[in-house]
Amino acid sequence: MKDLNSSRFLAYQLAKRDISAQYRQSYLGLVWAFLTPIATAAIWILLNNTGTVNVTDTGIPYPAFAFIGTLLWSIIVDSINAPLQNTNSSRSILTKINFPKEGIILSGVFKLWFNTLVKIVIMVAFILIFEIDLGLGLLLFPVAILAGTIIGTTIGLFITPIGMLYKDVGRLITFGLRFLMFATPVVYAVPQQSGLLKTIMELNPLTPIISTGRNLAVGLPLDYLLYFIILLIVSIPLFLIGLIFYRISIPIFVERLSS
Numbered sequence: 159m160k161d162l163n164s165s166r167f168l169a170y171q172l173a174k175r176d177i178s179a180q181y182r183q184s185y186l187g188l189v190w191a192f193l194t195p196i197a198t199a200a201i202w203i204l205l206n207n208t209g210t211v212n213v214t215d216t217g218i219p220y221p222a223f224a225f226i227g228t229l230l231w232s233i234i235v236d237s238i239n240a241p242l243q244n245t246n247s248s249r250s251i252l253t254k255i256n257f258p259k260e261g262i263i264l265s266g267v268f269k270l271w272f273n274t275l276v277k278i279v280i281m282v283a284f285i286l287i288f289e290i291d292l293g294l295g296l297l298l299f300p301v302a303i304l305a306g307t308i309i310g311t312t313i314g315l316f317i318t319p320i321g322m323l324y325k326d327v328g329r330l331i332t333f334g335l336r337f338l339m340f341a342t343p344v345v346y347a348v349p350q351q352s353g354l355l356k357t358i359m360e361l362n363p364l365t366p367i368i369s370t371g372r373n374l375a376v377g378l379p380l381d382y383l384l385y386f387i388i389l390l391i392v393s394i395p396l397f398l399i400g401l402i403f404y405r406i407s408i409p410i411f412v413e414r415l416s417s
Contacts, residue, residue, distance in 0.1 A: 163403070170216040172261065173268035184232075196280070199224040202345040213346045214338050218376050219288040226284070226372045229277050233270065233303060235335055236365060237310025240266030240320040241404070242328055252412050259402065267307060274303060281362070285376065293377030302371025309367065309393045315400030319407035324397030334350065343368050363389055 166209075169404045206213050216223040244266040245252075278299075285292060299397035321327035339345075341355070342364045349356040359365050366389055373380050379384075 161258035161405075163262040165258040165264055166256060168260060168261040169264035169268055172244075172265035172270070173249075174308050176265070177272060197227065197343070198228045211350045213306070214350065216347050217378050218290055218386065222284045222288045222290060222376065223347075223372070224345045227279055227368055229274075229281055230368045230371045231339060231342065231344045232277070232300065233274055233306045234310045234367065236270050236273070237267075237307050238314045238317070238331065238335070239328075240270060241311060241314035241347065241416055242321040245318055245322060245408070252408070261407060263311065263401070267311065270307060271303075281375065290376050295374040299371060302367060302374060302386075305390045305393070307365045307372070308397050309363070309389065312393055312397040316402045318404060319411060323341055324413050338362075338364070343374050 184264050185232075199221065202213075206220055206224075213220060216356040241263055244262045248262050282292075285296075297385060309380075317327060319333075339363055341358050343359060348365070348369070350358045366386035367384050370380055372378070
């Protein structure tokens, strides 16, 4: 925890460098920060409007439902991928400079929150365009973002050391997340009728993050609030264990790089 705190300045500088490099030579600039959730939501909106896919009642206009869901999903996915991506991009300095490795993880969180801030602006625009009442629950929406960040980063911390040794791990995670999206209420609600899909979605630990975050944003009842609270409480010690695992394994990896 001491190293995590002392690495804040380093993490900020790394994040600032990466964000600047990301948008410096980009004509569209910040548009890329929210283009993915908009594009994903647009596909499902088109499928729903043309009748290709019939989505059950979501309680709010479907475009807003789909966009908020894909926004939250992108936060979770980016949180899972960030530790491995940032550690891989820091290979050169890992072998040359001795610094708190927690700064690499923290820089990924800073970049994620920066991109998320831009997406939230678009999300509020969706809510206003479709005349959804802005409730007090919107003020608690950052809690859902924090939960998604902690849980995603925790998963990423355990994956990173193995992914640094075997590139197949990163590809497998990307491949698996594409399928997991369809078992999570990202672009459609949890089915009302009992069945295998409903059981899987209700057991899926990512469901309460997506559902609770979206319902907070638009003022719908919090169906998975207890599950969400339990998940958040459990994820905090798991995050600390993941940091320890990362802290122990990275020096071993650096030694292998140097040899």
